[in-house]
Amino acid sequence: xxxxxxxxxxxxxxxxxxxxxxxxxxxxxxxxxxxxxxxxxxxxxxxxxxxxxxxxxxxxxxxxxxxxxxxxxxxxxxxxxxxxxxxxxxxxxxxxxxxxxxxxxxxxxxxxxxxxxxxxxx
Amino acid sequence: xxxxxxxxxxxxxxxxxxxxxxxxxxxxxxxxxxxxxxxxxxxxxxxxxxxxxxxxxxxxxxxxxxxxxxxxxxxxxxxxxxxxxxxxxxxxxxxxxxxxxxxxxxxxxxxxxxxxxxxxxx
DNA sequence: TTGCCATACCTTGAACCACAAGGTATAGTC
DNA sequence: GACTATACCTTGTGGTTCAAGGTATGGCAA
Numbered sequence: 483x484x485x486x487x488x489x490x491x492x493x494x495x496x497x498x499x500x501x502x503x504x505x506x507x508x509x510x511x512x513x514x515x516x517x518x519x520x521x522x523x524x525x526x527x528x529x530x531x532x533x534x535x536x537x538x539x540x541x542x543x544x545x546x547x548x549x550x551x552x553x554x555x556x557x558x559x560x561x562x563x564x565x566x567x568x569x570x571x572x573x574x575x576x577x578x579x580x581x582x583x584x585x586x587x588x589x590x591x592x593x594x595x596x597x598x599x600x601x602x603x604x
Numbered sequence: 605x606x607x608x609x610x611x612x613x614x615x616x617x618x619x620x621x622x623x624x625x626x627x628x629x630x631x632x633x634x635x636x637x638x639x640x641x642x643x644x645x646x647x648x649x650x651x652x653x654x655x656x657x658x659x660x661x662x663x664x665x666x667x668x669x670x671x672x673x674x675x676x677x678x679x680x681x682x683x684x685x686x687x688x689x690x691x692x693x694x695x696x697x698x699x700x701x702x703x704x705x706x707x708x709x710x711x712x713x714x715x716x717x718x719x720x721x722x723x724x725x726x
Numbered sequence: 727t728t729g730c731c732a733t734a735c736c737t738t739g740a741a742c743c744a745c746a747a748g749g750t751a752t753a754g755t756c
Numbered sequence: 757g758a759c760t761a762t763a764c765c766t767t768g769t770g771g772t773t774c775a776a777g778g779t780a781t782g783g784c785a786a
Contacts, residue, residue, distance in 0.1 A: 529773090
């Protein structure tokens, strides 16, 4: 039921990380988050609604987010904001993300600078 | 049969990236790769044999790797090395990896430097 | 007024990847 | 003679993400 630990199932949880990150500065609603991720990453990353909404629900259920409805221009929106535990969770995820990606980056960019190392490719 | 593209299924393929990266400089065998990933990332990343071996088989089948048996000290090892297409594949994966992670990194580390932004956490 | 697009929410099914756990076999060590 | 390390491998399970669809309102254009 809970093989949560060990490896972070690798790079999983990126949507969660991005969503929490966006909510760090101010509250947002789901549809807005979907577009914000797309825009603020120069289209490098596109996370669909089918991913965002379930994550929002799960995070709220876990107490990491809090929500309230607001109607703007006849449109009903559900705004989400970080709770204290949510901020802690974001800090953990961010630290972990940085740790892992920098480890990978070090490996990947090691002595590839000028060489063609043709003997390895042969 | 082939919804391969769209998003890179996110951070998937990290094991593949790491394996190709290690094989960039010289040939290695599976068991060695498992430990090398563990060691060269300061234990930040641990990829099990259950992941490495299938990836090696798949990459060879796709023509990205080439293998040959060698017996060393009574131990039979299967050494893998990069082919030309494999090197191209590694270049693609690396570029993509860098692109995506830097986009995320930019979002994640934006104006978090000194502030507690307590108003967002409330 | 009818149709279409954008907004805004949501769920379902399938695909896929990585993992843990197991299984085989040999070499060296205690 | 048993245990650990080496070295290969496969299977089943589980968790994430995806694409595709489904509902409803507002605004705009034909």
